Amino acid sequence: xxxxxxxxxxxxxxxxxxxxxxxxxxxxxxxxxxxxxxxxxxxxxxxxxxxxxxxxxxxxxxxxxxxxxxxxxxxxxxxxxxxxxxxxxxxxxxxxxxxxxxxxxxxxxxxxxxxxxxxxxxxxxxxxxxxxxxxxxxxxxxxxxxxxxxxxxxxxxxxxxxxxxxxxxxxxxxxxxxxxxxxxxxxxxxxxxxxxxxxxxxxxxxxxxxxxxxxxxxxxxxxxxxxxxxxxxxxxxxxxxxxxxxxxxxxxxxxxxxxxxxxxxxxxxxxxxxxxxxxxxxxxxxxxxxxxxxxxxxxxxxxxxxxxxxxxxxxxxxxxxxxxxxxxxxxxxxxxxxxxxxxxxxxxxxxxxxxxxxxxxxxxxxxxxxxxxxxxxxxxxxxxxxxxxxxxxxxxxxxxxxxxxxx
Numbered sequence: 041x042x043x044x045x046x047x048x049x050x051x052x053x054x055x056x057x058x059x060x061x062x063x064x065x066x067x068x069x070x071x072x073x074x075x076x077x078x079x080x081x082x083x084x085x086x087x088x089x090x091x092x093x094x095x096x097x098x099x100x101x102x103x104x105x106x107x108x109x110x111x112x113x114x115x116x117x118x119x120x121x122x123x124x125x126x127x128x129x130x131x132x133x134x135x136x137x138x139x140x141x142x143x144x145x146x147x148x149x150x151x152x153x154x155x156x157x158x159x160x161x162x163x164x165x166x167x168x169x170x171x172x173x174x175x176x177x178x179x180x181x182x183x184x185x186x187x188x189x190x191x192x193x194x195x196x197x198x199x200x201x202x203x204x205x206x207x208x209x210x211x212x213x214x215x216x217x218x219x220x221x222x223x224x225x226x227x228x229x230x231x232x233x234x235x236x237x238x239x240x241x242x243x244x245x246x247x248x249x250x251x252x253x254x255x256x257x258x259x260x261x262x263x264x265x266x267x268x269x270x271x272x273x274x275x276x277x278x279x280x281x282x283x284x285x286x287x288x289x290x291x292x293x294x295x296x297x298x299x300x301x302x303x304x305x306x307x308x309x310x311x312x313x314x315x316x317x318x319x320x321x322x323x324x325x326x327x328x329x330x331x332x333x334x335x336x337x338x339x340x341x342x343x344x345x346x347x348x349x350x351x352x353x354x355x356x357x358x359x360x361x362x363x364x365x366x367x368x369x370x371x372x373x374x375x376x377x378x379x380x381x382x383x384x385x386x387x388x389x390x391x392x393x394x395x396x397x398x399x400x401x402x403x404x405x406x407x408x409x410x411x412x413x414x415x416x417x418x419x420x421x422x423x424x425x426x427x428x429x430x431x432x433x434x435x436x437x438x439x440x441x442x443x444x445x446x447x
Contacts, residue, residue, distance in 0.1 A: 071107045083123040090168045099172045109133075110167065128167065130160050140242040147200070148246075156192065156202050160361040162187055180241075183222070185234040186213060205247070212301035231266070238262055254299070257283075259292040267293075270355050277356040281345060291321060305354075308343035318348045328393040350391065 046220055072092055079207040080089040094447035095101045100110075108114065110128040114121035131138045141147050141160070149157035164170045171178035192198050194210025206212075213219050213235070238254055245252035253262045262285060264271025274280040274293075282290035296317050297303075303318060315338055319326035323396045329335045329348070337345040351367055352358075358365035366375040376383035395401045396409035 067106050067108055070116045070119070087212045090166075095168045097171075099170050099175075102168070130167075135344060137242045144242070144244045145246045146244060154202055160190060162192070182230075182234050182371060185236060186210060186222075189235045190214075206300065209300045212298075215299060215301045218302060233266060250386060252293075256288050256292060259294050261319055263293040264315075274355040277353070289435055295320070309341075309342040311349075312338050312341055314349070315347050324395075325393055328395055331394055331396070332392060334392070344378060350379070 053296045072090075072095075075088055075090055076092040078087075078089040078091075103405045108116070110132070111125055112132075125275075129138070131159065138160075139154055145386045146158045150159065161167060161397065165178075172178040173182075175181060176183065178184065190210030192202070193204060193206075194208055196208055198204070199208055218233050221228050223229070245255075247256075249255060249256045250257060252258065260271060260274060260280070275284065279291045283292060296314060297305075305311070315326060316330070316333075327346075330339065334346045338347060353366060360367040360369075362368060363370065365371065372388040373383055373385050380387065380388075391402060391405075394405055396405055399406040
């Protein structure tokens with residue numbers, strides 16, 4: 041390396057003496073006489089070559105930064121430089137970004153020995169090829185964010201090796217309404233959220249961190265930055281009030297919609313599946329719903345039937361005692377009439393969440409259930425016994441015929 045560098049420097053000096061214009065050669069050109077060689081290797085055997093064209097097209101090259109602005113422990117006046125230089129850092133120019141990164145899940149993971157945790161170069165690319173995020177070819181351009189984050193969070197091997205939370209989240213996001221909107225040619229494409237819209241860029245924190253934008257206490261606020269109308273309605277509902285009261289277990293946006301695989305709310309498959317999401321908290325209520333005609337039909341996969349949100353609302357879920365709730369006694373007939381045009385007050389008095397084993401909820405249903413269970417057991421017992429006796433008699437008849445007895 042040193043003989044090659046010495047020859048290059050002598051050549052530069054000679055060229056500068058013969059050609060005054062060449063004497064104005066900048067420090068980068070001096071460095072690139074060696075480092076533009078793709079085969080150049082350092083003392084450790086690692087490549088120290090770079091693509092001159094890519095560097096000049098990069099954000100750093102376009103700004104006219106000198107190599108020595110980052111590699112501060114050498115200069116063109118001190119050549120050849122030592123075989124091993126200090127690793128260049130981003131702190132000199134990007135002090136705040138580096139400071140923010142230091143407290144992130146990525147930085148903490150690397151400090152804890154996780155060698156695959158992302159660094160600046162993993163997201164922005166090699167230092168000599170970094171591009172501004174508004175460049176379509178940049179790794180941090182909004183159209184490329186999924187691919188950039190997915191290089192780790194979409195790699196099953198790395199996910200397992202680093203124990204990344206959520207598994208392969210790129211695959212989930214790729215199938216979500218957010219990514220489909222981002223890739224569409226609609227007017228909403230520029231507004232569709234990417235990974236950094238929810239997690240941040242240099243301030244990515246674990247979801248367990250209270251300061252994280254995706255912690256349970258902040259999810260509604262994060263989603264509300266785009267879905268403002270839904271956020272206002274949610275805050276007025278029971279779930280929103282519980283969350284504001286400090287109950288961290290209160291349902292938030294991701295409990296019902298998911299986090300990375302969010303589907304369009306009008307999708308039939310999602311409308312059916314979301315009933316199960318309600319059951320994560322309201323297990324007994326959903327269990328009783330499954331006993332009804334509505335529940336039986338949704339179990340078969342049909343969405344054109346009343347689900348939880350059809351009666352209770354979606355974002356503004358309220359107690360049945362709230363006069364603004366669709367399930368309030370004064371509002372039930374009107375609510376039922378949205379599907380059943382001729383619904384009457386008597387029709388609306390039907391119990392949508394029957395509990396056959398609870399006599400306090402409905403005594404008539406309780407005894408009817410007992411009667412039906414006894415009747416069912418009796419029928420099966422009678423016909424079971426009848427079948428056994430008939431089989432026994434048939435067996436005896438066959439045996440007697442074989443012996444030549446009476447027919």
